[in-house]
Amino acid sequence: MELKICHLYPDVLNLYGDRGDIISLCKRLEWRGIRSEVTRLPIGEKADLGRFDLIFIGGGQDFEQQVLLEDLHRGKDAEIRAAVEDGVTFLTICGGYQMLGSYYETFDGKRCDFIGVLDLYTVGSKERMIGNYSFRCEEASGGSTVVGFENHSGRTWLGSGVQPLGKVLTGCGNNGKDGTEGARYKNVFGTYSHGPLLPKNPELCDFLLLTALQRRYGSAELSPLDDTPERSAHDEMLTRLTRQAY
Numbered sequence: 297m298e299l300k301i302c303h304l305y306p307d308v309l310n311l312y313g314d315r316g317d318i319i320s321l322c323k324r325l326e327w328r329g330i331r332s333e334v335t336r337l338p339i340g341e342k343a344d345l346g347r348f349d350l351i352f353i354g355g356g357q358d359f360e361q362q363v364l365l366e367d368l369h370r371g372k373d374a375e376i377r378a379a380v381e382d383g384v385t386f387l388t389i390c391g392g393y394q395m396l397g398s399y400y401e402t403f404d405g406k407r408c409d410f411i412g413v414l415d416l417y418t419v420g421s422k423e424r425m426i427g428n429y430s431f432r433c434e435e436a437s438g439g440s441t442v443v444g445f446e447n448h449s450g451r452t453w454l455g456s457g458v459q460p461l462g463k464v465l466t467g468c469g470n471n472g473k474d475g476t477e478g479a480r481y482k483n484v485f486g487t488y489s490h491g492p493l494l495p496k497n498p499e500l501c502d503f504l505l506l507t508a509l510q511r512r513y514g515s516a517e518l519s520p521l522d523d524t525p526e527r528s529a530h531d532e533m534l535t536r537l538t539r540q541a542y
């Protein structure tokens with residue numbers, strides 16, 4: 297078995313260790329004897345996005361999000377839309393997550409028109425939402441508890457065409473108001489969680505891998521790994537966050 301992974305816009309969307317998510321995905325495959333191939337697709341480079349099993353898009357500052365717009369609307373937008381509708385697995389973080397929504401209006405009034413493949417939009421605020429945080433994924437997204445790091449000005453509002461990825465336990469999530477975090481549509485997983493997200497959330501990492509493997513091979517199983525260090529990092533942070541919250 298093998299997964300083809302694309303790191304989209306690694307040159308501009310890669311904040312707070314996001315690249316570590318790709319390392320986690322590959323390592324957890326390798327430890328089970330499953331091959332992976334990672335293709336980096338920076339601004340200006342083309343590839344048939346439909347041939348990938350998993351597409352990763354990291355976070356970026358407002359400036360980088362504006363820089364990539366021209367390239368995005370030169371064809372990648374339609375390709376991303378087609379891949380999403382075709383069930384390709386996506387993990388998208390913060391600025392990359394916002395990019396799959398309709399638009400992002402920065403706090404100083406600049407509007408980035410994005411793809412609109414996810415029924416959501418984002419509006420910036422002067423007050424940033426920063427810090428370690430935690431959320432629980434919906435059952436449809438594996439039901440695991442996730443710890444991560446958020447740093448965003450954008451407040452994201454979900455429409456009726458997407459489900460939240462999870463519910464905020466501590467911190468802000470999508471907007472600091474409605475208790476939702478991230479979004480799930482088909483096999484797209486969007487979240488505000490940097491950190492990187494996956495090394496200390498092995499259950500979510502395996503859920504993503506299984507989603508991609510099942511789409512490619514019809515059925516797939518992942519043998520258990522010894523996650524003692526990953527779990528202790530996860531549990532330590534969750535304990536700290538829960539203590540702080542009360």
Ligand code: GLN
Pocket residue numbers: 311354355356357358359361389390391392420447448449450451
């Ligand atoms: N620029 C976006 C915001 O501040 C995304 C930031 C990020 O990816 N961390 O909302």
